[in-house]
Structure formats: structure tokens, C-alpha cells
Amino acid sequence: MSELRFESFTVQGEPGSADPRGAEFVNAIDYGFLEAVREPEQLLTQLDRFRADGALLSAVYDDEQDPRAVEAARPVATFGEYLGQVCVAEGEVLPSHMITEVTVRGTHRRRGILSRQMRAGLQRAREQNLPLALLTTSEGGIYGRFGFGIAAESATVTVQARGGLGLRPEVAEALKASGLRTFVPSWEAFPGLYLDAFAAFQSVTPGQTGHTQAYRDRAAGSKNPWGVPGQDTDWRPLVVVDEAGAVQGYAISYVKEVHQDQVLHIADLGAVNPLAELALWEALAATDLVESLRWREAPLDFALPAALVNYRDVATERRSDRLWARVLDVAAVFEARGLSQDGALALRVSDRLGLIEGEYLLTREGGETLVKPGPAPSGTATLEVDAETLGSILFGTARVANLVAVGRATAIGATGTELGRLLDTERASRNSYTF
Numbered sequence: 001m002s003e004l005r006f007e008s009f010t011v012q013g014e015p016g017s018a019d020p021r022g023a024e025f026v027n028a029i030d031y032g033f034l035e036a037v038r039e040p041e042q043l044l045t046q047l048d049r050f051r052a053d054g055a056l057l058s059a060v061y062d063d064e065q066d067p068r069a070v071e072a073a074r075p076v077a078t079f080g081e082y083l084g085q086v087c088v089a090e091g092e093v094l095p096s097h098m099i100t101e102v103t104v105r106g107t108h109r110r111r112g113i114l115s116r117q118m119r120a121g122l123q124r125a126r127e128q129n130l131p132l133a134l135l136t137t138s139e140g141g142i143y144g145r146f147g148f149g150i151a152a153e154s155a156t157v158t159v160q161a162r163g164g165l166g167l168r169p170e171v172a173e174a175l176k177a178s179g180l181r182t183f184v185p186s187w188e189a190f191p192g193l194y195l196d197a198f199a200a201f202q203s204v205t206p207g208q209t210g211h212t213q214a215y216r217d218r219a220a221g222s223k224n225p226w227g228v229p230g231q232d233t234d235w236r237p238l239v240v241v242d243e244a245g246a247v248q249g250y251a252i253s254y255v256k257e258v259h260q261d262q263v264l265h266i267a268d269l270g271a272v273n274p275l276a277e278l279a280l281w282e283a284l285a286a287t288d289l290v291e292s293l294r295w296r297e298a299p300l301d302f303a304l305p306a307a308l309v310n311y312r313d314v315a316t317e318r319r320s321d322r323l324w325a326r327v328l329d330v331a332a333v334f335e336a337r338g339l340s341q342d343g344a345l346a347l348r349v350s351d352r353l354g355l356i357e358g359e360y361l362l363t364r365e366g367g368e369t370l371v372k373p374g375p376a377p378s379g380t381a382t383l384e385v386d387a388e389t390l391g392s393i394l395f396g397t398a399r400v401a402n403l404v405a406v407g408r409a410t411a412i413g414a415t416g417t418e419l420g421r422l423l424d425t426e427r428a429s430r431n432s433y434t435f
Contacts, residue, residue, distance in 0.1 A: 002064035004076070004113070009057055011050045020073070022047050025057050025101075028075040032103025033138065036229045045227030052213035055082040055100070058120070060113055077104040079117040081124070084435070085210040086134055086325075087202050088394065092336040097125035097328070098209070099135040100435050118146050122328065122355065131332035134209060135324050136434040143324055147353055149391030150398075151325035152207035152431040153300055159293040160313040161264070161285040167278075171307040175282065178275050179243035182283040187221040190237045190250075194219035197239060197250040201270035206337075207323055207395050207429030208270075215268070215433060218252065233267075240271065240279045248276040251284060253293075266295040268432060274303035297322065299430035323431040325391040330360050331371035333394055339364040339422045345414070346376035351387040364422070381414035383423070396425030 011022040026046050030038060038046070050057065059075035080101035087093045099121060104113050125133050134151070137143060159165075167175070185193055195216075202208045217225035223232045238251040249271025253264050264287055271277035281304055284293055298316075305314045327333055330349065339345075344363040351357040361376040362369065376382065383400065385393065389408050392398040400423050403409040404416030411419055 001111070002062050004108075004111070005061040005063055006116070007059050007061070009059075010055065011047050011057070013051075015048050015051060016044060017047075018044065019047055021059075022050065022057065024074045025059055025078055028059070028105075029078050029101045029103050032078065032105065038227060038229060042224065042227035042229060045224065049213045049217075049226070050080070053082045055080050056124075057101075058117055060104075060108075060117070062108065076108045077113045077117065078102065079114075079121060081121050082212075083128075083130075084134065084212075085202075086132060086323075086431075087204075087206050087208050088132075088333060088337040089206055090204045092338075093203055093210075094131055094333065094336055096209070097121070097128070097130045097133040098435055099133060102135070102137075114142075115146075119353065122146070122326070122353065126328055126355065129329070131327070131329035131336075133326040133328055135326075136322065136431075137324060140321060143326075144388040145352065146326065147351060147355070147387030147391065148324040148326045149388040149393075150321045150323075151391055151395040152321070152323035152429040153319060153397060154297045154322045154430065154432075155300060155319045156296045156317045157294070157298045158263075158315045158317065159281070159285065159295070159304065161287075161290050161293050165282055165285040165307075166309040166313055167282065167307055168309055171278065175275060175279055178279070180240055180248065180276060180279045181243075182238060182240045182279050185237050185239050187237070190239070191216070191220045193239050193247050194237075194250050197247040197272075198270060200247070200272045201249065204272055205270070205430060206425065206427070207431045209323065209431055209433050209435065211433065212435055218267070235267065236264075238280060238283055240276050240283075248272050249280055251280045253284060255290070261291040262289050264290045264293050266293060266297075268297075269295065270432060277303055278307055297432045299428060301428045322434075323395075323429075325395060327356055327387060327390050327394060330356050330390075331373060334360075334362055334371050335369050337394060338367075338369040340424060340426065341421055342366070343422050344376075344380060345419055345422055346380045346382040347390070348382055348384040349387060349390055350384070353387070356387055356390075362422075379413065381419060382412040383419050384410040384412065393423055395429040396427070397429060399424055 011019045058079040060077035084098035086096045214225040233254045236253045240249045252268040342364045347360045361372045400420035401416035404411045
């Protein structure tokens with residue numbers, strides 16, 4: 001078995017310039033994700049994205065592979081990371097270690113490559129005192145062994161829009177009384193409006209990660225912000241503002257014909273509250289010639305179905321995970337997220353990587369949550385979990401009572417339902433962005 005070479009680097013040069021090592025990294029990730037080879041301009045777009053995000057790229061090379069194989073300059077495995085952020089509770093946005101572009105060539109599986117890359121990446125995050133590591137994934141079931149739990153989910157929905165939305169009369173009156181206004185912004189104005197709207201939206205949306213350069217490029221009108229073959233799209237921006245003119249939400253859409261029907265696809269949509277979101281939906285559904293709206297990233301509890309006369313006007317086709325979280329600092333994340341009511345419990349965490357193994361006392365008094373590492377006083381209700389399960393509890397994608405019932409958690413001195421009153425979240429988390 002050949003010796004592998006591990007290297008970490010950042011993309012060098014000015015924006016728009018070539019970087020041969022970075023280019024081979026991009027070729028490797030495209031091969032890993034079954035994408036076509038990019039044209040030179042598309043490849044430069046991806047390199048600029050890495051530059052703008054400050055991404056650290058880790059590549060694995062096999063210098064001793066068969067001479068007839070792809071040149072040794074192309075990695076057999078890739079791993080990317082950069083500094084990002086995520087909302088863990090309303091008003092609480094934490095810095096996070098974002099993991100991206102993870103591939104291993106099929107010919108080099110089962111050699112411990114992913115484990116070595118992941119352990120090194122998580123160790124770098126710990127050295128930077130980052131409380132969380134996050135990733136999105138094209139395959140489930142891979143990252144639980146590294147302590148990642150599902151942190152946000154979404155659904156693909158299709159909304160009937162022929163003749164506009166069928167809003168309930170009382171909902172239409174509430175929208176009218178709100179003073180909210182929607183308009184189509186110019187591409188000169190939209191980038192600033194998007195940044196303001198997104199910041200407000202993210203700060204009140206647990207699970208929502210920050211935007212990368214690719215999303216900022218899309219908000220600037222770039223037809224192919226990711227530089228992926230076949231992804232050129234004419235975007236349609238929309239914003240909603242309150243009576244004072246402050247932006248309350250945004251949407252980006254594009255039109256695509258499906259079976260001779262015009263379908264308006266929602267590429268991105270975020271608002272600070274349900275009424276602002278409904279105002280966006282009403283304007284989108286009023287688009288001439290559009291038969292339906294389609295959104296692949298709808299949160300599980302979004303407001304639209306409850307606002308319609310006919311609930312069946314919203315059809316849900318599939319449900320998928322949108323974010324995986326790995327807790328690196330129990331005290332930091334749970335003090336920021338907080339317990340759901342006053343009380344106390346102990347968390348006893350097992351961690352096969354040893355990063356957060358131990359016991360923690362969580363207390364809330366007068367609305368303030370404190371976390372103290374170490375043994376809890378005798379008689380304290382305790383929840384035993386592993387690191388993967390803790391990531392899901394943090395963002396509320398799994399109820400404590402259910403976790404106890406199926407054996408993924410153990411409740412001591414209290415029932416799962418009782419401990420859930422302290423740990424379960426009030427609303428479903430959501431994340432619109434992949435990275």
C-alpha cells in the first residue's frame with residue numbers, strides 16, 4: 001500500500017488569478033461529487049470563493065499510484081474548512097467551524113483518510129476556541145461517528161399559485177393592517193438590502209448559518225455564483241419592508257418550465273417574522289403566468305400552510321437534513337442557547353473522540369443559564385447522551401422523550417418528558433444554506 005501525502009494550504013494570488021494547486025483541488029471535488037469538469041472561467045470563480053471565505057484546504061496525494069492513473073498533482077481526497085457562524089437561539093449567533101468539500105476517491109477508501117482529516121480539523125477548531133463545528137452533507141450516516149448530529153431539516157414543497165394565493169380572509173386583513181410592502185429592487189440596491197435582511201433574519205432563526213461568498217455573489221446578480229457547469233440562472237430578487245422602510249425579508253427566485261407549466265422556483269427566502277414571510281409569498285404567487293411555486297428548503301414549520309383556505313395547496317414531497325452540528329464547547333453553546341425554563345439538570349456526555357467527554361451541570365435561574373463542568377450535586381436529574389445526540393438536542397431536531405424512548409439517551413432521576421421541558425426547543429430549527 002502506497003504512502004499518502006497530506007498537505008493544507010490556502011488559495012494564493014489576487015482575485016481572478018490562477019492557482020494550479022487550488023485548481024486540482026477543485027477538479028478533485030468535482031470528481032467526488034459527480035460533477036462535470038469546469039471551464040477555466042468557472043474554475044476561477046470557485047478559487048475566488050475559497051479566497052473570499054478564507055478557506056483552509058487540506059488535500060491528500062498518492063505519489064506512488066500507478067503511473068497510468070490521474071496525475072499525482074490531483075488529490076485523492078479533499079477537506080475544506082473556514083470560519084462561519086450559526087444562530088443557536090433568538091439573538092444568539094455564535095462563531096463556528098465550517099467543514100466543506102469532503103471527498104475521498106473510491107480507490108482510496110478504508111485507509112483512515114476521512115478520520116485523520118476530520119480529527120485534525122476538529123482539533124484546529126478547538127485550538128481557535130470555536131464552540132461548534134458544522135457541515136452539510138450529500139450522504140447521511142457518515143458523520144455521526146465523529147459526533148455530528150442532525151441540527152436542521154427542511155422539506156421540498158410545491159405551492160399552487162394559479163390565480164394567486166388562497167389566503168384566509170383574516171390573514172389577508174392582518175397582512176393589510178401590517179403596513180408591509182413588497183417591491184422588486186434593482187440589482188444595484190439588492191446586495192445591500194440582502195445583507196441587512198439576512199442579518200435580521202439569521203439573528204432570529206436558530207440553525208441558520210451565515211452566507212458565503214457564493215451567496216453574496218448571487219445577491220449581486222451573478223448568473224453562476226458557484227461556477228458549476230449548467231447552473232446559469234436568471235435570478236429575480238424581491239424584498240419586503242415595513243412602514244418605515246426597514247427591510248424585513250427577501251426572496252430570490254427563478255422561472256423554469258416543468259411539463260409545459262411555468263414554475264417559479266424559490267432559491268432563497270428569509271424573513272424576520274411570519275407576516276413578512278407571507279407578504280413575500282403573496283407577491284411571488286402573484287407573478288404573471290406562473291402556475292406554481294417550488295421551494296426545496298422550506299422549514300418544517302413554516303407559516304404558509306396555516307394561512308391558506310385550502311391546506312392542500314401546499315404539497316410536501318420530501319424531507320431532508322440541512323445541517324449537522326458537532327458540539328466542541330458544551331458550556332459556551334448551552335449558555336448561549338439557554339434552557340427552556342428555570343431548573344437544573346446534569347448532562348453526562350460520552351464522546352468517542354474525547355473532545356467533550358464528561359459531566360456538566362446546567363442551571364437556569366431568572367432566565368439566565370449557566371453551565372459548570374464537573375460532577376453535579378447528588379440527586380440532580382441527569383441525562384446521559386453521546387456527542388452526536390447532543391448536537392441534535394442543541395438545535396431541537398430530536399425531542400428528549402423520544403431519544404430516551406428509543407434508547408439513544410438515558411434519563412436518571414426524572415423522565416424524558418420532564419428533562420425535555422428544560423432542553424427541548426419551542427420551534428424547529430432551519431437552515432437555508434449549504435456549504
